Amino acid sequence: xxxxxxxxxxxxxxxxxxxxxxxxxxxxxxxxxxxxxxxxxxxxxxxxxxxxxxxxxxxxxxxxxxxxxxxxxxxxxxxxxxxxxxxxxxxxxxxxxxxxxxxxxxxxxxxxxxxxxxxxxxxxxxxxxxxxxxxxxxxxxxxxxxxxxxxxxxxxxxxxxxxxxxxxxxxxxxxxxxxxxxxxxxxxxxxxxxxxxxxxxxxxxxxxxxxxxxxxxxxxxxxxxxxxxxxxxxxxxxxxxxxxxxxxxxxxxxxxxxxxxxxxxxxxxxxxxxxxxxxxxxxxxxxxxxxxxxxxxxxxxxxxxxxxxxxxxxxxxxxxxxxxxxxxxxxxxxxxxxxxxxxxxxxxxxxxxxxxxxxxxxxxxxxxxxxxxxxxxxxx
Numbered sequence: 257x258x259x260x261x262x263x264x265x266x267x268x269x270x271x272x273x274x275x276x277x278x279x280x281x282x283x284x285x286x287x288x289x290x291x292x293x294x295x296x297x298x299x300x301x302x303x304x305x306x307x308x309x310x311x312x313x314x315x316x317x318x319x320x321x322x323x324x325x326x327x328x329x330x331x332x333x334x335x336x337x338x339x340x341x342x343x344x345x346x347x348x349x350x351x352x353x354x355x356x357x358x359x360x361x362x363x364x365x366x367x368x369x370x371x372x373x374x375x376x377x378x379x380x381x382x383x384x385x386x387x388x389x390x391x392x393x394x395x396x397x398x399x400x401x402x403x404x405x406x407x408x409x410x411x412x413x414x415x416x417x418x419x420x421x422x423x424x425x426x427x428x429x430x431x432x433x434x435x436x437x438x439x440x441x442x443x444x445x446x447x448x449x450x451x452x453x454x455x456x457x458x459x460x461x462x463x464x465x466x467x468x469x470x471x472x473x474x475x476x477x478x479x480x481x482x483x484x485x486x487x488x489x490x491x492x493x494x495x496x497x498x499x500x501x502x503x504x505x506x507x508x509x510x511x512x513x514x515x516x517x518x519x520x521x522x523x524x525x526x527x528x529x530x531x532x533x534x535x536x537x538x539x540x541x542x543x544x545x546x547x548x549x550x551x552x553x554x555x556x557x558x559x560x561x562x563x564x565x566x567x568x569x570x571x572x573x574x575x576x577x578x579x580x581x582x583x584x585x586x587x588x589x590x591x592x593x594x595x596x597x598x599x600x601x602x603x604x605x606x607x608x609x610x611x612x613x614x615x616x617x618x619x620x621x622x623x624x625x626x627x628x629x630x631x632x633x634x635x636x
Contacts, residue, residue: 264266282615290548290574293476293522297559297568299540301629305610307585309625313365317346317352318613320533320621321396321439324598325389331368333384337619340364341522341532342621347372350402352551353394353419360600360609360625367497368419376420382406384531385593386439388455390447390485392421397438397457402465407436410459414489427492433513435459435479436528441541441563443534444600447485451534457495458532458543458562461518463525472550476542480519480564482509498564507564510564519564524548524557531595532563537605538628543567544594551615553580553589570628581612587622590614596608597623606630 317337324330338347339354352370358364369533371376383406384396394415411428413466415421431433441456443449458611461477489492496509497516510516520526520543525548536543540559548554552575558567573581581591591614601611605628612622 258357266453273543277328277560279555290554290572290576292556292569292572293524294558294567294569297570298631299538299568300559300570301631302570303557303626303628304625305624307582307587307622307624309361310587311413312617312620314338314340314342314621315617316348316373317371317621318615319341319383319385319529320595320613321385321387321609322356322595322597322611323387323389323394323440324440324445325418326392327418327447328599329388329391330599331394332356332365333387334371334621337371338403338620339367339374342367342372346375349378351398352378353384353396353415355419355423356597358598360597360623365621369422374591376623379422380424383435385531386457388440388442388447390455390488391444392446395440395488396422397440398424399437403470405464407431407462407467410436410438410471412489420496429459429492429513431462431465434462434465436462437530439531441532441534444536444598449534449536450485451563452486455488455531457483457486457532458519460528460530461600470528470550471526471544472527472548472554474523474525474546476520476522476524477518478520478526478530478545479516481513481516482563501564506584507562514634516609520558520567522547528554529593531593532597533596535596535601535602535608536604537603538630540605542570542596544596546592547572551590551592552632553591553614555581555584555591555594557594588614590616590618600625 271527281289317334319335349370369376372376382483384399409428412425463473481495499508499510500517524547530545557570594612597609
């Protein structure tokens with residue numbers, strides 16, 4: 257055996273080359289695909305997005321949760337920009353609210369509260385991913401700032417005048433509760449197609465309270481709370497949390513948030529935001545959130561027959577497998593939020609308009625029309 261000057265065995269040159277090859281191969285080995293957390297949908301066979309219909313507006317403003325109100329218009333929130341007709345610097349606000357008018361093929365956006373040329377100036381900072389119209393009144397969950405600052409609390413705001421003014425609730429849910437960034441389940445125009453007298457809210461489970469950057473939460477969990485529509489704004493003590501189902505499959509609801517059970521889980525993680533909506537034509541609940549890593553187009557789209565599941569997979573995009581949302585289109589793989597425009601879904605539920613946002617060029621309002629292909633089953 258040969259030795260080096262330090263008295264260590266000298267590795268033969270061929271073996272050294274082999275070791276280097278193995279090291280390079282290991283470093284460049286393709287990552288295994290991220291497996292979806294649930295089985296494929298038995299209702300929705302696939303979805304198709306027609307990117308020839310892609311519309312991009314409000315460059316520099318992101319987020320865009322949507323609700324459909326009693327006046328026939330849709331209302332939305334945006335963050336860190338000037339909103340419609342604004343830019344990342346012109347009219348820039350931390351949080352703004354706007355109105356969408358028109359149909360999917362011909363619509364316009366109008367700033368209402370904050371943003372360029374808005375009739376009402378923004379009065380507070382924050383971010384929102386959940387908005388609802390109920391009896392003509394708008395409600396929105398608001399976190400207090402940008403980035404993980406919005407992890408600190410989720411406070412409900414109310415607008416009785418379609419975003420001319422917003423009033424905060426006297427209470428909030430906080431990071432110490434282990435939940436962040438809620439969204440609100442929408443049931444069509446002014447929530448008129450609600451299944452019952454409750455309003456349903458989905459919260460992201462906070463995995464790392466010390467995080468300093470927005471990130472996919474791992475392990476991923478989503479929690480569900482409901483509250484009587486008459487007490488939506490009254491007190492956090494009126495909210496009841498999903499705690500699993502009993503032996504005959506009836507959902508159980510509890511008052512203590514710490515005893516809640518996840519309504520959705522993904523070992524690959526869930527995003528720091530999500531959207532959930534009801535498709536009345538298909539009679540399915542649609543949940544959209546990220547997995548694995550943020551701002552890479554890792555969209556997971558799921559459906560269920562009830563607000564609490566059981567969930568199945570409609571689509572599971574994976575940037576690592578070159579299957580990110582928008583792959584093979586002119587849309588960069590930098591998206592982090594997706595939401596179905598409630599007013600632009602066909603009566604049979606098969607045709608829709610998806611609104612999405614992200615970073616870079618996707619730091620903007622984006623809409624694209626699409627279609628669900630069904631398995632041929634009759635929704636029930």
